[in-house]
Amino acid sequence: MEAPTSSVQRPTFAVQCPIPISEYPIVTLAHGGGGRLTQMLIERMFVPAFAPQGEASRNLALEMLHDGAILQTDGAARLAFSTDSFVVSPRFFPGGDIGSLAVHGTVNDLAMCGARPLALSVGFILEEGLPMDELWRIVQSLAAAAKCAGVNVVTGDTKVVERGKADGIYINTAGIGVIPAGVDIAPRRAQAGDLVLINGPIAQHGIAIMSVREGLAFETAVESDSAALHGLVGSILDCAGDRVHVLRDPTRGGVSSTLNEIAGQAHIGIQLNEASIPIDEQVRGACEILGLDPLYVANEGKCLAIVAREAGEAVLAALRDHPLGRGAAIIGEVVADHPGKVVLRSRIGGRRIVDMLSGEQLPRIC
Amino acid sequence: MCLGVPGKILNIEPSSVGMTMGKVSFGGVVKEVCLAYVPEAQVDDYVIVHAGFALGKLDENEAMEVFDLLQQMNELAELELPQAA
């Protein structure tokens, strides 16, 4: 008698962990820093797991590795889908809190796909012992941010874990949005000659957080720039349509990490002009005393736009016209040279490569 | 070694253990700094700060020295021009 054959396809698992365990036997903070190690985790562990090479149905949406996934529906509409988790400490900081951040982060991921945000989900992981009125404040802030962004929280989940198992509160938000026809935002669209713009001064969020973090506290009026950017993106798209090639918000790892990612994905070079990069006086002061390079410090309300050269001035004007774009500037351009690399022209006319962040940027004394 | 940043003294507070502290502004960012090593410094003076300590008072006259030298170099260059031609 023949043995029964199974009609179910069993998935094959790679037996060996792709992250070199001898070098990284445990996850470290650097793996979440937004730089090289984060990239390694994504490219070597997550992507191969979720989009294995050589499979019959390719996971094109994931392979794009953009802030959000672009999904084609059966009809003509394209949806953007994104998720983001928020673990920031301290929970309340100048200019925002973990609640408003949770809304802005996901709304911005959708906006960077060119999408109009439609709906959000919110998942809470709460630590036993979190003061109820703190939770109330965070929820209020989240609701206000959603309302201001014109998007509904439509579903959610709540879990409570034992004391010590979560840092007060962790929030995950996921969002869907609709991408209008004629919008095609992707790293592959960047080409030599394009201009690189940003909507305002950099490094605000990272410095605002540090100003209240124990061990590095200083008195300052620097506020996080945390904001929902879809309105700003809307005005860029209205102005320049499909001459907008790439949009991305530089969060963890700073402007430098984001531009390096884009340069790598698009196989183009980017040249930055240090003197053109907007930065607030106080943020500069804080970076100087801590020995931090502002190009690697986090932002939460900034949008990098790579646009066709001829649309540059118009987009700059549109940005400056918008409340979230008053400090906008053209900070560089896309070039065919040094593909995959970002090169900076320093204030005194020298050149240096702006590398991807390695691990976490630490304040220094040297 | 030696991230030392110039900052402006906003106020000076003698401390209970005789270790003078003060608030110093770095482009608007204010940090509490130990001023014990710059006893001659006053409010509105600039000091060089390293790891929370003021290590020296910045001499504002000498600060222009770099530019005096550049000015001299300018003048020399102008003197040389007719000969180069």
Added chain:
Amino acid sequence: MRFVDEYRNEPDARKFLHAIAGMVTRSWTIMEICGGQTHTLIKSGIDRMLPEEVTLVHGPGCPVCVTPLELIDRAIAIARRPEVIFTSFGDMLRVPGSGTDLLSVKAQGGDVRMVYSPLDAVELARKHPDRQVVFFAVGFETTAPGNAMAVWQARQLGLTNFSILCSHVLVPPAMEAILGSPDNQVQGFLAAGHVCTVMGYWEYEPLAEKYRVPIVVTGFEPLDLLQGIYMTVKALEEGRWAVENQYTRSVTRQGNVPAQRLMQQVFEVCDRGWRGIGTIPNSGYRLRPEFAAFDAEQRFGVETIRTEESPVCIAGEIMRGIKKPHQCAAFGTLCTPEHPLGAPMVSSEGACAAYYSYGRA
């Protein structure tokens, strides 16, 4: 920012570069001995803008890089103890010891905290009388006044739970070791502006005289470095050797006397091991016997620690300016900032890290 931005302008930078190029008639090798200066040179691109006759080599100017391996291992052992809050400047956290580093100890559950100033560590000791607070006191003479004050304050406050793990190193003995070495190629020095803000520059006069090398005390902004290099090249071209001061807005010949006084009360000179170089006599500070209560090495016992340096790492040659980072076989391959084999690749002031990040090949 005042007293910062003025020293970062392009037209003036070009003037200095032009003047240096116009003056130079033969090759010169100049060493800068401060990590902060290395950082500025590479970050602003100056090292690539100088005429090719002028070669800049980067000396052992990164106290993080030269902290002996045994001390890093000792720090790690102390940080692992449950009663200890181990505090340190940011730069030290990623430096590899024999097996691991402080950041990994933190990942494994150790209470390792980054502080901006040693006074923050004293404050922690005050706030947590039930814990032992240890501060990793590394640095050149620039950091010593702060560390001396921290110990002084701890004694004033009667704290019994504060101690420092001391690894201070001094610049003049290191310069002497480099200049006195048979394979020395350095012909001129840029002395470290903030070390000299504390110590003055009179200690360098005998060195300049004995070895006939010009030494220019230099600041940290691009124009400071360009002026310092200009003054050094000028001295070399004119056959002069003396100590000159470029950083006059911060440095005087005698230095900061109140700071020196407290340092002398708290510390005494001792022999020190420099990672990658070896022991240099009278090149470090340790706590005086009357402050022994604040010495973490004595408080936490001295178990023998077996150290293992990577056989591939040529940090010593890098730090003496004999080789440049890209000449190391492991540079960029086995040894990267994510996976450093030696200290100069970890510390952002280290020559290897600077070369790697800023793309020198």
